Structure formats: structure tokens, C-alpha cells
Amino acid sequence: MTHSFIIYSSIAQLPTSWDTVATDNAFLQTPYLKVLEESAPTNMQCFYIGIFEKEALIGVALAQYLDLNKLESFGERDKCLKTYIRNFVFKNFASHVLFLGNNMITGQNGYEFNKNIDHKSISELLLECANAITRYFKEQKITIHIVSFKDFYQHCADELKLYAFADMYDFNTQPNMIFDLCESWKTNDDYIAAFSKKYRDQYKRSHKKMEGITTRELSLAEILSNENRIYELYYHVAKNAPFNTFFLAKNHFSTFKKQCGDRFVLCGYFLNEKLVGFHTLLLNGEVLETYFLGYDEQVQKEKMLYLNMLYNMTKFGIENKFKKIIFGRTALEIKSSIGAKPIFMTGFIYHTNKWINQLMPKIFPKLEPTLVWQQRHPFKES
Structure with missing residues (x-):
């Protein structure tokens, strides 16, 4: 069964059945999406994706474009050489970022379907959506540097990796x-x-x-x-x-x-x-x-x-x-x-410059702050 998608830039354009499809996730329903539309961060632009089977809406998804050049600070806690290098890299090679998913929260909140869809189709649809939004920005004379597919639980990530996400760099940042x-x-x-x-x-x-x-x-x-x-x-x-x-x-x-x-x-x-x-x-x-x-x-x-x-x-x-x-x-x-x-979450990422993209496995771990912590076990042993 072939699927198609439409990318919307405002809530007013969404199909009337949107919330019925998004019924299991408040972060994809229109009340929350209106929050993003009316009060998103100043450096963020949201896109709402409807996925169709013939004429029927069967899936909804969220994408967010971030312009990191508009950010006054990447975070001021860690003042060290690594931080300065990271900030330089972000400004010059990674300032235009497209997320498929919600960069403002943690968890698998990027898409929802009202019927079972195989992971092959999901991986292909998400990649096609990313390519379509990247082309849209190219027409606006904006080059998307990085595309990231955000926060998948492990079993889902493993499945996506078998299909259209196979060549992408996958990473685990801090757990949820x-x-x-x-x-x-x-x-x-x-x-x-x-x-x-x-x-x-x-x-x-x-x-x-x-x-x-x-x-x-x-x-x-x-x-x-x-x-x-x-x-x-x-x-x-x-x-x-x-x-x-x-x-x-x-x-x-x-x-x-x-x-x-x-x-x-x-x-x-x-x-x-x-x-x-x-x-x-x-x-x-x-x-x-x-x-x-x-x-x-x-x-x-x-x-x-x-x-x-x-x-x-x-x-x-x-x-x-x-x-x-x-x-x-x-x-x-x-x-x-x-x-x-x-609970570890997996993300997928690629750089639109193929030379930089080849270096992603070397570059990415250096940008992620290293984390040392001890898990506590507060409950009595039963």
C-alpha cells in the first residue's frame, strides 16, 4: 500500500480528523501544537505532517527547524576549551538543524499512526518528509546542515536501522x-x-x-x-x-x-x-x-x-x-x-554535506558532554 504525505505550516490547515489519529499522544494533538504555533522559541519553526493512505489520514508527525544563529547562548555552565570548540563548530557547520520529532521534550513523540504500519514504510516516509522540508528551505536560500530523527525506544530504533535509516549515524545521549x-x-x-x-x-x-x-x-x-x-x-x-x-x-x-x-x-x-x-x-x-x-x-x-x-x-x-x-x-x-x-533513547543524524557526514562517527562523540553518574536504588529489596 503506497502512502503519501502533506506538510502543513499552520494548525488552521490541518485535516479535521487530525486529533482522532493523534489520540494517544497529547504532544501531537492540536491544543499542544497550538502552543508551539503561538509561543515556540524564537529560533524555531514547526511543520505538521499528515500521512495518508489513499484519501484517509492515518498518521501525523511533527518536524522542527532550528536556527542556532539566533541563539544568544548554547549553555553557560561549562566554560572550557571543548565548549568553545563545540560552539564554533555549531555556529559554522551546524547552525541550521531540522528535527523530525520534538526537540523540546524527551521521549518518542515524533509521530503517531492509527493503524499498524511496518517500520520499513515509517523509515521511508520520515526520510522523504525530511528531504521535502530540506528542499523547501533550499528554495528560501537556506541550507539545512543537519537532519536529526529524535528519540526512539531501542526496539523501534533497531527496526528502523534495518531500512532507510541504515546509513545514518545513530547515537544515544543522556537517558530518559x-x-x-x-x-x-x-x-x-x-x-x-x-x-x-x-x-x-x-x-x-x-x-x-x-x-x-x-x-x-x-x-x-x-x-x-x-x-x-x-x-x-x-x-x-x-x-x-x-x-x-x-x-x-x-x-x-x-x-x-x-x-x-x-x-x-x-x-x-x-x-x-x-x-x-x-x-x-x-x-x-x-x-x-x-x-x-x-x-x-x-x-x-x-x-x-x-x-x-x-x-x-x-x-x-x-x-x-x-x-x-x-x-x-x-x-x-x-x-x-x-x-x-x-531508559536509553536512540537518535539518528546525518549532515547534508557528504564529506562532513562521513566524519560524523568521529565528530559527534566529541560534541556530546561526557557524563559520569551513579544510579541510586532507593527502595527496600522485596
Whole structure:
């Protein structure tokens, strides 16, 4: 059965059956896509791909173009020669990047089908879509340097590698930290009781540090009135990450609340009535997706704010009967200390210059920050 695709540049153009096809993934449904359309990072342009069998829409996918020249910082935490070299390489040989998938989140969120499609067809369709968008930019006198297919679970990556992805460089960056919640945990107390003594003590100690901090979910009106402060707290954390390819727009969180309503939760942390931190969540079926957060560095140190945010997100997941929580990349050790486990995700990448592309296996590992961390095992052995 041959498939065709149409690439859309605005939500208004999407077929009416789009959300029916994307029903299993909130990150591909129109409310979230409208968030991207209305408040994407300034250096990002999104494309929405409809995949058809004859006239019927059977698949949806997302692509994102990033112009790294518009970025003021790739991340300021690691100031060393390797970082300067990496930044030079990105500016000159990799500043126009096309992602098939969502570069803003971790997980296999790039496409969804409403029927079984073989991996051969999927690999060919994704590659054809990438080629079509690359040609579109060529007509605009923009050369796409790098094309990346983002975040596949291992079994899926292995399949794609057998077909159209065979010649691409495949890579694993930091793992996705995923917490499969135990069915026997009905309350937060059940979760705490499952800890070994060391980690129960950690929980009590961090909880005690939070004295004076109040937390509450913010309404749309409250998000709007705190917009500048929320952005300030987010930006502080984002700027100090080891590597960035985008910064969110100032109105991102209010737009998210407006579009997704109760499925988007922004929880504020207050000290003497002043907002000193926040975390966000997206309710995605039986999966709880953690999203961006922010905090005041001084308060975070004194109050163990970040660790308490992880505990609070877990509590929300248990009390609202989610099956798993996606904690994403970064801060792997502390996330493992609350129960999340590393799941490796595979990406595929190629450079449009065939000479550079041949060097990809040598170049890419040098650009990725090396990571040393120790996985924690917080629960009593059953």
C-alpha cells in the first residue's frame, strides 16, 4: 500500500480528523501544537505532517527547524576549551538543524499512526518528509546542515536501522529517566514506606527544609500575572544547562494553560508570598509528563527545592493514578534517588554535506558532554 504525505505550516490547515489519529499522544494533538504555533522559541519553526493512505489520514508527525544563529547562548555552565570548540563548530557547520520529532521534550513523540504500519514504510516516509522540508528551505536560500530523527525506544530504533535509516549515524545521549509507579501505591505514604532507611531519611530531611514554603497550582490568571517572574526563574535554570538549542518564549506557559486547560499544571512555590520556583506537568493519558521548571538558586540551595519538586510530582502521579512519570534527561542521579530509572533513547543524524557526514562517527562523540553518574536504588529489596 503506497502512502503519501502533506506538510502543513499552520494548525488552521490541518485535516479535521487530525486529533482522532493523534489520540494517544497529547504532544501531537492540536491544543499542544497550538502552543508551539503561538509561543515556540524564537529560533524555531514547526511543520505538521499528515500521512495518508489513499484519501484517509492515518498518521501525523511533527518536524522542527532550528536556527542556532539566533541563539544568544548554547549553555553557560561549562566554560572550557571543548565548549568553545563545540560552539564554533555549531555556529559554522551546524547552525541550521531540522528535527523530525520534538526537540523540546524527551521521549518518542515524533509521530503517531492509527493503524499498524511496518517500520520499513515509517523509515521511508520520515526520510522523504525530511528531504521535502530540506528542499523547501533550499528554495528560501537556506541550507539545512543537519537532519536529526529524535528519540526512539531501542526496539523501534533497531527496526528502523534495518531500512532507510541504515546509513545514518545513530547515537544515544543522556537517558530518559522514567518512573514506573507501583500499582500497590495508593497514597504518597505507601511510596515513602517503600524507601530503604537512607532514602526515607533523605525524604524527611528535604521535607523539613521546606518549612516556610507554600505550594499551590496556579490558575491561568495567576500565571499571566506572574509571567515575568515565571520566565525569570525558568531562564535562570535553562541558561545554566550544559547545552541549549532554544529558549522558550515569554508567553509559553500562559499559552500552554490557555490551550490545554486542566491537562496542564503549573505549580508555584512561594516564600513570604514571593514566587521562588515552579514546576509544570502535562497529563498525557496514563502517563504524567514533567515539563519545564524554574527556581531561585539561593532558595533552591537552602530549601532543597529541586528535590522537593521531584517528590511533589511523584505524589501527584500516585494520587492521580498515573502508570508512569517521564522525568526526561538531566539530573540523572537525583532523579534515580526518588525512583526513576534510565531508559536509553536512540537518535539518528546525518549532515547534508557528504564529506562532513562521513566524519560524523568521529565528530559527534566529541560534541556530546561526557557524563559520569551513579544510579541510586532507593527502595527496600522485596
